[in-house]
Amino acid sequence: MKNPLGTMLSRLRSVFDVPDEIAPERYRMLRRKITLLMTAVSVLPLLILTAVSYHQYQSTLTREIVTPVRALVNKTRHSFELFLAERSSTVSLLAKTYSMAELSDEKNLNRIFLALKGEFPGFVDLGVIDGRGVQVGYVGPYDVRGKNYSEADWYNRTRVKGVYISDVFMGFRRFPHIAIAVQRMNPDGSSWMLRATIETTQFDRLIASMGLDPESDAFLINTAGVLQTNSRFYGNVLDVMPMPVPHLSYEPSIIDTEDPEGRQIFLSSAFLQNADFAIVAVKPKTEILRPWTSLRSDLLIFVAFSVALIISAAFGFTDMLVRRMRDSDERRIAAFVQIEHTQKLSSIGRLAAGVAHEINNPLAIINEKAGLAADLIALSQDFPQKERFSAIVEAISRSVDRCRSITHRLLGFSRRMDATYEQLDVNGILKETMSFLEQEAVHRSITIGTSLDAGLPRITSDRGQLQQVFLNIINNAFAAVQDGGSVTLTTFAADGGMVGVSIQDNGKGMSEEVQRHIFEPFFTTKKTAGTGLGMFITYGIIKRLGGEIGINSREGVGTTVTVYLPQDAPAPQSLEN
Ligand code: ADP
Ligand code: MG
Numbered sequence: 352m353k354n355p356l357g358t359m360l361s362r363l364r365s366v367f368d369v370p371d372e373i374a375p376e377r378y379r380m381l382r383r384k385i386t387l388l389m390t391a392v393s394v395l396p397l398l399i400l401t402a403v404s405y406h407q408y409q410s411t412l413t414r415e416i417v418t419p420v421r422a423l424v425n426k427t428r429h430s431f432e433l434f435l436a437e438r439s440s441t442v443s444l445l446a447k448t449y450s451m452a453e454l455s456d457e458k459n460l461n462r463i464f465l466a467l468k469g470e471f472p473g474f475v476d477l478g479v480i481d482g483r484g485v486q487v488g489y490v491g492p493y494d495v496r497g498k499n500y501s502e503a504d505w506y507n508r509t510r511v512k513g514v515y516i517s518d519v520f521m522g523f524r525r526f527p528h529i530a531i532a533v534q535r536m537n538p539d540g541s542s543w544m545l546r547a548t549i550e551t552t553q554f555d556r557l558i559a560s561m562g563l564d565p566e567s568d569a570f571l572i573n574t575a576g577v578l579q580t581n582s583r584f585y586g587n588v589l590d591v592m593p594m595p596v597p598h599l600s601y602e603p604s605i606i607d608t609e610d611p612e613g614r615q616i617f618l619s620s621a622f623l624q625n626a627d628f629a630i631v632a633v634k635p636k637t638e639i640l641r642p643w644t645s646l647r648s649d650l651l652i653f654v655a656f657s658v659a660l661i662i663s664a665a666f667g668f669t670d671m672l673v674r675r676m677r678d679s680d681e682r683r684i685a686a687f688v689q690i691e692h693t694q695k696l697s698s699i700g701r702l703a704a705g706v707a708h709e710i711n712n713p714l715a716i717i718n719e720k721a722g723l724a725a726d727l728i729a730l731s732q733d734f735p736q737k738e739r740f741s742a743i744v745e746a747i748s749r750s751v752d753r754c755r756s757i758t759h760r761l762l763g764f765s766r767r768m769d770a771t772y773e774q775l776d777v778n779g780i781l782k783e784t785m786s787f788l789e790q791e792a793v794h795r796s797i798t799i800g801t802s803l804d805a806g807l808p809r810i811t812s813d814r815g816q817l818q819q820v821f822l823n824i825i826n827n828a829f830a831a832v833q834d835g836g837s838v839t840l841t842t843f844a845a846d847g848g849m850v851g852v853s854i855q856d857n858g859k860g861m862s863e864e865v866q867r868h869i870f871e872p873f874f875t876t877k878k879t880a881g882t883g884l885g886m887f888i889t890y891g892i893i894k895r896l897g898g899e900i901g902i903n904s905r906e907g908v909g910t911t912v913t914v915y916l917p918q919d920a921p922a923p924q925s926l927e928n
Contacts, residue, residue: 381673382670385665385673389668390665394658394661394662397658398654401654405647417605417617420605420634421603421605424603424619424620424630424632427558427560428603428621428622428623430557431557432624434553435531435623438473438549439514441467442533442546443514445463445545446533446535450538451481451537454479455488456488457490460477460479460490463477467547473549475491475492475522475528475548475549475550476491476493477545477546477547479545480500482542483499484499486499492524505532506532509534510534510542513533513534514533514534515532515533516529516530516627517529519551519579519588522548527551527554527588528548529548530547530549531547531549532544558580566634566637568584568585568632568633569630569631569632570582572592572629572631573627573628574599574629575591576596578590578591579628584633585633592631593610593611594610594611599622599629600621601621603621605618614635616634616635617636618632618633619631619633696870696871699872703872703887704762706761710754710758714754714758718748718752718755721747721748721751724740724744757882757884760884761872771814772811773812774809774810775810776807776809777807777810777850778842780817780818780821781803781842784821785799787822788822788826791829795834795835796834796835797829797832798836798837798838799838799839800838800839801840802839802841802842806844807850808844810918812920813896817916821852823886824889824914825840826885827912828854828855828910829856830881839855840853840855841854849899850915850917851913851914851915852913852916853911853912853914854911854913855911856911859906859907860907866902870886870887870889871883874886893916896917897917898915899915900912900915901913
């Protein structure tokens, strides 16, 4: 069974599969991948968090806004119910208190009507209708005495329900009214009704008391959606509301919808319990959600800013990281190459020294035997070819000497030397060395330039060996320049308390190939004229004295050899051990 976390990790690791070699492509890829990952890891949670809080805030806000609207609708509904209940119970009380006969008497009816109007200002008329539907008593602005209502809708409804509150209608002087009718029984079993008409100006006052802002609206409708009061936006009284009638519910309900003008609105409604009316309140969403919209834009700015910050930080950080990585990779590889080179040189040096050492003994024997042969020839009497023999033996001795000088020089590279360290002035040694070569310089009209740092610190090192180093390098420079060329010697204080000496020539320069092999023994481009040991020995000495040597050369332009020497040469030791 595979571990899912393990596979995920390995997949993640495979994202970082980039080529190993130090190619620009590797670092470009690394940079891209790290930046992407860092951005994703930090931006994603931010976005999720933002989205979650966005929704949470929105729903909280909606709830907070919707609740008061609901409460307001509920309160207003109660006010309407109270208003209608008061009126209908008053009419009911009159019908219970007085008999039809008493009320049919106009004088009585008039007195009662005046008293009623005194208590409740909205009453417009009061009428008594007998069991056949005929108006038998009336006080009010109309002349309706004797009118038969038996076919009227309200009459029949009242007969069924006992108490009836009509829809709003345009009545006297084109004012909206409602009618309230109550049915009673005469002692003889026949029925009669008391009917009152009431102005609905009070409705407008109830709506006004809701204290709505100018963007909002509230009105009363009947079950058919006909407006029972004027609406601010959706028509006047008796117009049909241009929106679907909310479903019947006595508890205030709220819906999220759109009005005919395309405004997003919250529509809250509740039906009255004692009449077929519903109170409707409309709040535009824009108004309600204004604080939300401003917060949303703040939030957007904040998120955009954060994302920008994260991305630029990721970019900057990754850039720095990858650059450091590349630098250290490059340094590591350079160091590697350097170590390889040093090791190669030291093993070549050991080999050369070993060969020289092995050859030394047979050379000594040859030398001894040749000396013996020379002595024998000298002591013996003349014999044929005696001259030739002694010439041959001499030639052998000369060759042996030459071999010995080579083996000695080779051994000098690695042998533990009796170093004689002393306080030295590098400038002085350079000048001294130059004096050996003055003759040749004059002869070949080579210009010697010097730029010696007078404040150069003195160093502890070996005078003879340094002379040899400088002589080798300057000799090479002389060999490289044409007659009339120039060689410049410079000394300077280098980093880490080192003393720097550079020998610059404007000679033929070196190819890369030559530069690679310059420190190897017997490497020369000078055919018969060179031994190829000069730079090999120079390198050995400088290493032994704790210094460094660098070559900077361009073919056809010239060469600068720079030697760095420490203030104090390390205790003598050979490269052999
Ligand atoms: P040699 O001088 O006997 O040839 P060296 O070890 O001194 O041996 O130098 C090795 C080779 O390095 C030279 O043959 C030459 O090709 C090259 N070389 C050294 N110094 C210089 C220089 N200043 N300008 C051009 N080539 C140089
Ligand atoms: Mg040389």
